[in-house]
Amino acid sequence: MTALQQKTTPQNKQAYLLRNEEGECYIINKQVIKILADAASTGNLFSLVQITGSKGEASPLHVHDQQHESIYVIDGLLELTINNEIHTLASGDYAHLPAGTVHQYKTLRNRTRFYSFSTDGSMADMYRNIAEPYAYTVPHSEAADSITAAALHDLDHDYRIVTDPPQGLIAAKQITAAELPDAAVPYVVESGAGESMLAADQLFTFLATQATTDKKYLAVMTEGYAGEAVPVHHHEKHTECFLCLEGKMTMWADGEEFHLEKGDFLHVPAHIEHSFRLDVHHTKFIGFLASGLFEKFFRLLGEPYEHSELPKTPGAFSFQRVLENIHELDLKLS
Amino acid sequence: MTALQQKTTPQNKQAYLLRNEEGECYIINKQVIKILADAASTGNLFSLVQITGSKGEASPLHVHDQQHESIYVIDGLLELTINNEIHTLASGDYAHLPAGTVHQYKTLRNRTRFYSFSTDGSMADMYRNIAEPYAYTVPHSEAADSITAAALHDLDHDYRIVTDPPQGLIAAKQITAAELPDAAVPYVVESGAGESMLAADQLFTFLATQATTDKKYLAVMTEGYAGEAVPVHHHEKHTECFLCLEGKMTMWADGEEFHLEKGDFLHVPAHIEHSFRLDVHHTKFIGFLASGLFEKFFRLLGEPYEHSELPKTPGAFSFQRVLENIHELDLKLS
Numbered sequence: 001m002t003a004l005q006q007k008t009t010p011q012n013k014q015a016y017l018l019r020n021e022e023g024e025c026y027i028i029n030k031q032v033i034k035i036l037a038d039a040a041s042t043g044n045l046f047s048l049v050q051i052t053g054s055k056g057e058a059s060p061l062h063v064h065d066q067q068h069e070s071i072y073v074i075d076g077l078l079e080l081t082i083n084n085e086i087h088t089l090a091s092g093d094y095a096h097l098p099a100g101t102v103h104q105y106k107t108l109r110n111r112t113r114f115y116s117f118s119t120d121g122s123m124a125d126m127y128r129n130i131a132e133p134y135a136y137t138v139p140h141s142e143a144a145d146s147i148t149a150a151a152l153h154d155l156d157h158d159y160r161i162v163t164d165p166p167q168g169l170i171a172a173k174q175i176t177a178a179e180l181p182d183a184a185v186p187y188v189v190e191s192g193a194g195e196s197m198l199a200a201d202q203l204f205t206f207l208a209t210q211a212t213t214d215k216k217y218l219a220v221m222t223e224g225y226a227g228e229a230v231p232v233h234h235h236e237k238h239t240e241c242f243l244c245l246e247g248k249m250t251m252w253a254d255g256e257e258f259h260l261e262k263g264d265f266l267h268v269p270a271h272i273e274h275s276f277r278l279d280v281h282h283t284k285f286i287g288f289l290a291s292g293l294f295e296k297f298f299r300l301l302g303e304p305y306e307h308s309e310l311p312k313t314p315g316a317f318s319f320q321r322v323l324e325n326i327h328e329l330d331l332k333l334s
Numbered sequence: 335m336t337a338l339q340q341k342t343t344p345q346n347k348q349a350y351l352l353r354n355e356e357g358e359c360y361i362i363n364k365q366v367i368k369i370l371a372d373a374a375s376t377g378n379l380f381s382l383v384q385i386t387g388s389k390g391e392a393s394p395l396h397v398h399d400q401q402h403e404s405i406y407v408i409d410g411l412l413e414l415t416i417n418n419e420i421h422t423l424a425s426g427d428y429a430h431l432p433a434g435t436v437h438q439y440k441t442l443r444n445r446t447r448f449y450s451f452s453t454d455g456s457m458a459d460m461y462r463n464i465a466e467p468y469a470y471t472v473p474h475s476e477a478a479d480s481i482t483a484a485a486l487h488d489l490d491h492d493y494r495i496v497t498d499p500p501q502g503l504i505a506a507k508q509i510t511a512a513e514l515p516d517a518a519v520p521y522v523v524e525s526g527a528g529e530s531m532l533a534a535d536q537l538f539t540f541l542a543t544q545a546t547t548d549k550k551y552l553a554v555m556t557e558g559y560a561g562e563a564v565p566v567h568h569h570e571k572h573t574e575c576f577l578c579l580e581g582k583m584t585m586w587a588d589g590e591e592f593h594l595e596k597g598d599f600l601h602v603p604a605h606i607e608h609s610f611r612l613d614v615h616h617t618k619f620i621g622f623l624a625s626g627l628f629e630k631f632f633r634l635l636g637e638p639y640e641h642s643e644l645p646k647t648p649g650a651f652s653f654q655r656v657l658e659n660i661h662e663l664d665l666k667l668s
Contacts, residue, residue, distance in 0.1 A: 110642045111426055138615070141641035141644065142645060191389075261595065309473055
């Protein structure tokens with residue numbers, strides 16, 4: 001166990017590593033909420049929670065008036081009602097829910113699991129306020145109804161129950177190719193779709209951009225072949241986090257080295273030197289970067305790419321173009 | 335790397351470990367077939383392959399006249415036509431296709447991944463015969479149509495293309511509770527369903543039994559809390575294999591110790607001493623046991639259990655009942 005490794009999110013903004021099997025958990029009916037990042041640990045930038053539900057669990061229909069939310073499905077099947085339309089998300093699918101989107105989820109399979117990222121960090125505290133602490137990341141069979149929709153009505157959080165959704169809400173766009181909307185509207189990205197940049201043997205896929213998040217964050221999927229480490233660097237303004245989804249990667253942060261696998265999470269706030277290396281082919285991680293000012297880096301480093309899978313031979317790698325524009329980028333090489 | 339660890343399936347029946355990132359791979363259109371077990375490595379007992387397909391890949395409609403097949407979905411979404419009916423399988427879902435079942439699969443998402451287990455071991459050789467060797471476990475973007483259905487017509491394998499399915503085929507039963515059919519008929523088991531036995535803090539769920547496989551094999555899902563190792567033992571007649579799906583487990587086989595994670599596979603033929611320990615809560619592995627004569631062990635050790643999730647407190651653990659009947663079980667304690 002390294003110094004960065006924690007059992008729960010720390011009380012102040014700092015670099016930390018949270019392993020897949022660790023984390024502060026809460027139970028709501030037959031869903032377990034595991035908190036990976038919160039207001040305190042991110043300096044009010046974002047919350048990140050993992051929700052694992054038995055079949056048939058649902059949230060009430062609700063809206064966040066201020067928070068943007070990103071949902072990424074890991075396992076099972078999730079029915080998501082977004083502004084009066086139903087979408088079904090399988091593992092690898094993503095849903096983008098900007099502030100004001102009326103939404104509701106329902107788990108269609110046992111052990112449906114997804115990540116929910118949301119801006120400002122207060123979502124984690126909402127779960128702490130309404131739910132009971134729990135010792136496991138998966139619900140047990142005796143778990144019973146513990147929260148009613150009525151109880152959620154009086155929440156002093158950015159979580160407003162909607163009983164009568166207005167007509168004329170914007171329908172979520174279904175993204176199945178290499179494109180994203182250019183505004184903060186709801187959309188759903190099918191596994192492997194989204195706007196992609198290829199840089200050498202790594203593929204960066206935007207699931208959320210500055211345009212779709214009102215400049216609050218980026219959601220970027222990185223997939224690549226096993227290779228060399230990226231140069232050690234840090235950022236002066238933005239926070240990055242790395243959530244490993246598949247394969248194995250080595251990371252360095254604040255002078256420590258460790259190995260990430262599926263479900264392991266690393267939080268890297270501004271000023272912390274870090275690097276990563278993919279250790280097996282087709283390692284994948286999703287990164288949430290807040291604010292989203294680092295978007296230009298990915299666009300400079302790679303070339304637009306229209307496929308869902310990595311190419312057989314590496315693409316262009318325009319690190320010189322990054323260096324030429326480094327004064328515009330929040331990137332400090334060590 | 336241990337002595338048991340292999341890069342591909344061995345040429346003779348023996349104990350071996352194949353890591354998630356290793357394996358002999360073949361490409362068919364935009365699907366990669368990874369061979370985990372074959373006729374040579376199992377003594378003609380079974381094949382086990384992992385298929386990873388980009389969205390829209392499909393097999394032709396076909397039937398195996400002799401082989402029984404089990405499909406378990408790991409990621410994405412798989413459309414399975416079974417005897418003229420369409421079923422959609424998400425991660426955690428299982429399909430049982432006895433010999434004579436007319437079936438066809440289609441991937442509905444990029445990076446849809448599933449395991450296919452089949453009796454007699456010759457399926458792996460069929461893939462070797464029709465497909466090109468491939469260096470990765472995931473297709474690359476340039477992969478193109480390489481196999482036509484016409485080419486599959488002349489196969490000298492138990493793989494018969496069906497162009498005009500007969501009427502009156504038995505529809506696959508949809509299993510959503512703690513029950514299975516009592517005969518070798520097609521069925522689909524939703525994630526978390528299937529006939530379950532609880533033994534202390536481990537849950538054994540039958541996805542295939544002696545009755546549903548004509549006594550050829552069992553498919554058993556094991557899930558448990560982190561705990562102690564099971565006693566070292568071996569079997570005189572049947573082969574077991576362990577395919578880790580989630581979490582971390584330590585295994586011992588033939589005097590070696592190693593750690594299994596998602597996608598790691600251990601083959602344990604008769605006479606090989608072995609044991610396992612679950613190292614984190616909710617570790618899951620699927621075991622295929624051929625023949626299926628070990629079924630009674632699970633029924634003696636545990637009690638029938640109707641839930642999909644582990645209980646908060648352990649259930650009965652009837653090891654004494656196992657010992658009292660050990661003369662009927664293919665179980666030798668060391």
